[in-house]
Amino acid sequence: MKTRVLPISPASIQEACHILRQGDLVAFPTETVYGLGALGLLPSAVQKIFEAKGRPSTDPLILHMSSTDLAQARANGVISDPIPQESQLLAKTFWPGPLTLILPRGTKVPHEVTAGLETVAVRCPSHLGAQQLLAAIGAPLAAPSANRFGRISPTDASAVLQELDGKIPLILDGGSCLNGIESTVVSFPQNQPTILRPGVITAQAISQLLGNECRISCHTQPQGTPASSPGMLASHYAPRSPLYSCQEPIKTFLPNFQHILFFSSQESKPDHAHILSPNQRPEEAAQNLYRLLRIADAQSPQAILIDPIPPSDLAPALQDRIFRASTGSAIWQGGSWTLQARDKT
Ligand code: AMP
Numbered sequence: 021m022k023t024r025v026l027p028i029s030p031a032s033i034q035e036a037c038h039i040l041r042q043g044d045l046v047a048f049p050t051e052t053v054y055g056l057g058a059l060g061l062l063p064s065a066v067q068k069i070f071e072a073k074g075r076p077s078t079d080p081l082i083l084h085m086s087s088t089d090l091a092q093a094r095a096n097g098v099i100s101d102p103i104p105q106e107s108q109l110l111a112k113t114f115w116p117g118p119l120t121l122i123l124p125r126g127t128k129v130p131h132e133v134t135a136g137l138e139t140v141a142v143r144c145p146s147h148l149g150a151q152q153l154l155a156a157i158g159a160p161l162a163a164p165s166a167n168r169f170g171r172i173s174p175t176d177a178s179a180v181l182q183e184l185d186g187k188i189p190l191i192l193d194g195g196s197c198l199n200g201i202e203s204t205v206v207s208f209p210q211n212q213p214t215i216l217r218p219g220v221i222t223a224q225a226i227s228q229l230l231g232n233e234c235r236i237s238c239h240t241q242p243q244g245t246p247a248s249s250p251g252m253l254a255s256h257y258a259p260r261s262p263l264y265s266c267q268e269p270i271k272t273f274l275p276n277f278q279h280i281l282f283f284s285s286q287e288s289k290p291d292h293a294h295i296l297s298p299n300q301r302p303e304e305a306a307q308n309l310y311r312l313l314r315i316a317d318a319q320s321p322q323a324i325l326i327d328p329i330p331p332s333d334l335a336p337a338l339q340d341r342i343f344r345a346s347t348g349s350a351i352w353q354g355g356s357w358t359l360q361a362r363d364k365t
């Protein structure tokens with residue numbers, strides 16, 4: 021199959037709708053990462069997502085909607101009662117935007133989307149291209165990140181092409197993703213808002229809005245409870261070369277290694293060193309993380325070393341992605357790095 025890449029325009033949106041209505045796949049930009057979209061209420065189309073990605077069917081998908089109105093999603097059979105009150109406030113405040121809500125599954129949602137769960141993940145993206153596509157298709161799109169399963173999420177159209185060339189008919193090109201990491205996922209066990217996947221909308225922002233502490237519950241929280249949903253795999257978003265997260269900032273560069281620094285004040289740096297945030301802003305680091313992992317990985321180094329992430333409200337989201345992408349940690353000992361693989365369970 022030939023994969024075409026078209027810039028977003030009224031004509032390419034129409035073309036995308038035509039392909040989607042035939043039950044085929046279209047990759048499209050969102051503010052988080054590029055999504056691999058299919059009609060979310062059509063089981064045969066959803067099935068194609070799992071095939072193209074090589075994704076296990078036990079990993080549930082997020083439904084993307086054009087409207088921020090939960091009452092409308094309920095009327096359309098996407099979600100059902102009881103809808104937690106906090107979810108309404110979260111949708112009203114953060115939608116359209118990089119927040120996914122886990123709510124009771126509506127009658128129209130196929131089991132293929134939810135991996136058999138009685139809950140469904142929904143979100144309304146803010147990217148203009150995504151909005152235009154969702155408005156034109158007039159139905160929810162199931163859309164996981166547009167990469168082969170377990171690999172680095174794509175944050176521009178060329179990265180999608182690297183991942184899925186020949187496997188899908190169309191990629192809509194809407195430039196680089198603003199946020200650069202996947203959405204914050206919030207669920208409501210026993211009506212208690214809980215973050216299953218940290219993202220750009222932080223625990224602090226959610227807690228402040230709700231006037232109630234919102235916990236993060238995922239693998240990377242050392243004191244955290246075990247994963248409460250499928251799909252929260254410890255190994256994910258991974259480059260091909262082994263990635264090691266350094267326990268202290270990188271000061272020396274090794275031949276045959278690639279190095280990802282959080283920031284550097286040095287004027288010149290070697291070609292095998294990359295800077296996550298030239299302006300020392302965590303949002304900028306999130307925007308660049310996957311792009312730099314891809315660039316480093318493309319050199320097929322012996323290993324990639326990445327700096328520690330300085331504390332901030334966004335640090336848990338960055339640390340989560342780095343942890344899942346990594347093979348282990350690097351400890352500076354006796355003038356060299358000791359690489360320590362971690363148990364991947
Ligand atoms: P992605 O593959 O990046 O689109 O992310 C989808 C992720 O959302 C999954 O891997 C899960 O972690 C989470 N998710 C989706 N649906 C559910 C659900 N019903 N319950 C809990 N988590 C979910």
Ligand code: MG
Pocket residue numbers: 164165173
């Ligand atoms: Mg993904």
